Amino acid sequence: MFLTDCHLHSEFSFDSQTPVNDIVERAIELGLSEIAITDHFDPCKADPDCEKMYDTENYFKRIYEAREKYGDKIKIAAGVEAGQAQLYPENVKKLIENHPYDFVIGSVHNVTGDIDLAFESYTISNKTSWLERYFLEAAEAAKTGLYDVFGHVNYICRYIKKKTVPLNVHDYEDLAILVLRQVIALGKGIEINISSLRDGGNTTMPPIELLKKYRAMGGEILTMGTDAHVLHHVGKYAEKGLAIAKRAGFNYIATFENRKPIFHKIEI
Ligand SMILES: [Zn+2]
Ligand SMILES: [Zn+2]
Numbered sequence: 001m002f003l004t005d006c007h008l009h010s011e012f013s014f015d016s017q018t019p020v021n022d023i024v025e026r027a028i029e030l031g032l033s034e035i036a037i038t039d040h041f042d043p044c045k046a047d048p049d050c051e052k053m054y055d056t057e058n059y060f061k062r063i064y065e066a067r068e069k070y071g072d073k074i075k076i077a078a079g080v081e082a083g084q085a086q087l088y089p090e091n092v093k094k095l096i097e098n099h100p101y102d103f104v105i106g107s108v109h110n111v112t113g114d115i116d117l118a119f120e121s122y123t124i125s126n127k128t129s130w131l132e133r134y135f136l137e138a139a140e141a142a143k144t145g146l147y148d149v150f151g152h153v154n155y156i157c158r159y160i161k162k163k164t165v166p167l168n169v170h171d172y173e174d175l176a177i178l179v180l181r182q183v184i185a186l187g188k189g190i191e192i193n194i195s196s197l198r199d200g201g202n203t204t205m206p207p208i209e210l211l212k213k214y215r216a217m218g219g220e221i222l223t224m225g226t227d228a229h230v231l232h233h234v235g236k237y238a239e240k241g242l243a244i245a246k247r248a249g250f251n252y253i254a255t256f257e258n259r260k261p262i263f264h265k266i267e268i
Contacts, residue, residue, distance in 0.1 A: 002092050002264040003221075003238045004034045004255055006077070007105060007191060010093070012039040012059045014050070016035060016229040020062045023063065023107035023234055028073050030235040034255050035061065036103045038079035039226070041095055045086035046114040051091065054101055054262035059141060059254065070074020081151055083109045086140035093146055102136045106147025108138045108155060121195065128166065134174035142182035148256050149189040149223050151203040153179055158196065169209045175205065181212050189221025189254060190214060194241035199225075200234065204244055211248035222259050244268050 008023055009016035018038060027035045039059060044050040063078045070076065076099050085092045096104050110116050111133055122130060126177050134156040142150055148176075152158070154176055160167050180256055193205040204211070224241050228234045245253060245266060252263040 001010055001239070001267050002253070003030070003032045003235065003242070004224060004227050004253065004264070005032055005235045005238060006034075006036040006038070006079070006103065006223045006255060007081070007193060007227045008037050008228070008234060009229045010037050012055060012062075013052050013229070013255060014040060018231050019049070020066050020231070022231055024066050024070050024074060024076060025064070026234045027229055028070065030238075032074060032076040033041045033234050034077065034240070036079035036213040036225070036256065038081045038095050038103065038105050040083065041092070042083040042109060043091040044084075044110065044114050056095070056154050057258050060099065075255075079105065079256075081105040081107050082147065083107050084141065085144040085146045086137050087112065088167055089146060090145050092144070096146060102258055104147045104259070105149055105151040106141055106144075107151035108134065108141050113253065114164055117156050118159055120159065122165050124164045124165055127160055127165050127171070131172045135167035135172060135178060137181055142179045142186075142188075145186045145188065147188060148259055149221065150183050151191055152193040152195075152227070153190055154206045157181060158205065160162070164210070173208045173210065173213070176210055177213065177217075178211070180219060183193055184214075184217055184219050189223060190219065190246050191223045192241055193225055193227055195227035195233075195242055197237040204241065204246065208244055208248050208255035211245065215249040222250050223254050223256070239268065242266050
């Protein structure tokens with residue numbers, strides 16, 4: 001069975017300390033055929049150091065060394081999770097056009113004003129306006145086309161749920177479709193982010209209802225990633241994730257090389 005994890009953070013992310021080689025060795029142990037190491041590039045006016053912290057030169061050096069050492073056992077894609085293209089399109093463009101990435105995930109972690117969605121206070125009465133705010137900016141980010149797949153499409157939902165505010169896919173379905181429409185129109189893809197499977201239950205980001213919508217709208221490109229920031233999350237629930245993708249109507253899971261998708265049959 002072709003197993004993959006195309007959303008992984010290493011020591012080159014501000015919020016992870018896992019050495020690249022440790023990730024690769026763990027992935028080999030788990031029998032993954034391919035991985036993409038996608039560290040954070042999060043431009044931010046409020047804190048210009050965020051961008052400087054991303055050490056592109058040493059990142060690529062480490063990836064090339066890992067390929068040299070483990071290339072016969074696993075395929076290692078050079079990736080990046082580039083945040084906030086709706087706010088900093090020039091920064092993202094400069095980064096991805098000037099480095100030999102295989103794979104670019106486009107994500108929205110912050111909205112206008114460099115407001116980090118992870119730290120807001122969500123309540124029953126403000127959730128609708130937050131959902132609108134997030135998805136409208138996510139649609140703007142999707143419109144830039146500065147990515148291969150859009151990361152965790154319903155990212156804000158993770159934090160609304162953490163505040164135990166009730167949330168149903170119908171609360172934001174129409175807004176999420178605005179993002180999916182841009183993605184499909186530009187021939188890009190989305191990811192099934194399976195980090196939420198670690199919280200128990202069967203919910204992925206986006207949830208199966210939205211994956212089905214994306215497929216019905218003509219969406220074909222789907223990658224899968226655990227969004228692991230620590231070693232023991234690498235590849236976690238990869239088979240379960242593939243089974244959910246299959247149930248949503250996908251027969252193929254994609255990986256990327258030189259920014260082009262390669263499709264692998266889901267055998268499950
Ligand atoms: Zn992210
Ligand atoms: Zn991530």
